Amino acid sequence: AKASLGTDVCFYEEEMDEAVRNRRRMAQQMREALDQGQFSLNWQIQAAVDTGEITGYEVLLRWIQPDGTFISPADFIPLAEENGLILPIGEWVLRTACAEAAAWAEPHKIAVNLSPVQLGHVDLPRLVHQILIETGLPAARLELEITETAMITDMERTTHVLRQLKLLGVSIAMDDFGTGYSSLSTLRAFPFDKIKLDRSFMSELDGGPQSAAIIRAVLALGESLAIPVLAEGVETLEQLTFLRDQGCDEVQGYLLGRPQKTAEGHIQQAARVLW
Numbered sequence: 001a002k003a004s005l006g007t008d009v010c011f012y013e014e015e016m017d018e019a020v021r022n023r024r025r026m027a028q029q030m031r032e033a034l035d036q037g038q039f040s041l042n043w044q045i046q047a048a049v050d051t052g053e054i055t056g057y058e059v060l061l062r063w064i065q066p067d068g069t070f071i072s073p074a075d076f077i078p079l080a081e082e083n084g085l086i087l088p089i090g091e092w093v094l095r096t097a098c099a100e101a102a103a104w105a106e107p108h109k110i111a112v113n114l115s116p117v118q119l120g121h122v123d124l125p126r127l128v129h130q131i132l133i134e135t136g137l138p139a140a141r142l143e144l145e146i147t148e149t150a151m152i153t154d155m156e157r158t159t160h161v162l163r164q165l166k167l168l169g170v171s172i173a174m175d176d177f178g179t180g181y182s183s184l185s186t187l188r189a190f191p192f193d194k195i196k197l198d199r200s201f202m203s204e205l206d207g208g209p210q211s212a213a214i215i216r217a218v219l220a221l222g223e224s225l226a227i228p229v230l231a232e233g234v235e236t237l238e239q240l241t242f243l244r245d246q247g248c249d250e251v252q253g254y255l256l257g258r259p260q261k262t263a264e265g266h267i268q269q270a271a272r273v274l275w
């Protein structure tokens with residue numbers, strides 16, 4: 001028994017080492033990715049539910065390694081947040097997104113995801129201001145998406161930073177609404193310009209009456225607070241029809257368009273049926 005315990009412990013340590021080594025390797029690869037231009041941006045269309053008009057594009061970060069391997073932001077962003085690399089990566093995203101959008105023929109709004117780490121560790125209002133001037137993108141075209149995690153860590157500091165950002169003329173959206181533990185108190189703490197209803201409610205819409213009831217409640221909440229609600233992850237015409245009937249303001253999802261290299265895409269035929 002003793003011997004096998006010994007091997008177990010040893011095996012466990014080896015696994016730990018392996019995990020640590022993997023993270024170090026990934027961190028090193030992220031640094032190289034930034035230096036060697038392996039990151040790029042995708043754009044996903046957002047539209048008004050009543051008219052089908054394009055209301056903006058969300059920017060999504062893509063990492064394709066030299067050998068063609070695709071690494072999902074859901075996998076590398078948490079690690080980048082832990083080791084601080086999210087700061088230079090996030091700055092790159094913001095600068096590149098603003099520069100690309102400033103060159104578009106049509107002045108659509110863009111929505112950029114911000115990590116809570118960025119909100120807490122840099123003089124973000126100064127950085128955003130500098131990037132807007134540098135790229136020539138009007139502040140009114142920039143929306144910043146934040147999740148409630150940013151509010152939980154230091155509510156007072158975060159709301160202060162958000163207020164300064166709004167003074168620049170950018171708008172602030174609350175992302176992944178309904179997934180955290182304190183979505184409601186987060187709404188109370190700051191006057192968000194938009195609520196992005198998490199896509200999990202959409203994917204569960206067919207699964208029973210709960211999701212439909214929650215979506216209705218969030219739409220009513222947005223209505224009474226005078227905050228527009230955007231539903232994420234809209235994949236079917238049934239979902240879009242439901243959202244329209246319930247008075248949802250905006251939609252985003254594969255039905256309208258997948259994230260793509262350029263923002264020149266039109267709304268997919270499938271969604272056009274409604275408009």
Ligand code: C2E
Pocket residue numbers: 044059060061072073074077090093113114115175176199232233234235252253254255259
């Ligand atoms: P998110 O902010 O909630 O972004 C929406 C995600 O949903 C994207 O995944 C998008 O591709 C996906 N999506 C869009 N429409 C549909 C749909 O109809 N069905 C389904 N199943 N999915 C849909 P993606 O691009 O893999 O990004 C995952 C997450 O990584 C994002 O979630 C965001 O939290 C984070 N992320 C992406 N880019 C950035 C970035 O530049 N900075 C930061 N801090 N985070 C980012």
Ligand code: CA
Pocket residue numbers: 058113145175
């Ligand atoms: Ca987002």
Ligand code: CA
Pocket residue numbers: 175176196198199232
């Ligand atoms: Ca989201």
Ligand code: CA
Pocket residue numbers: 176198199
């Ligand atoms: Ca999400």
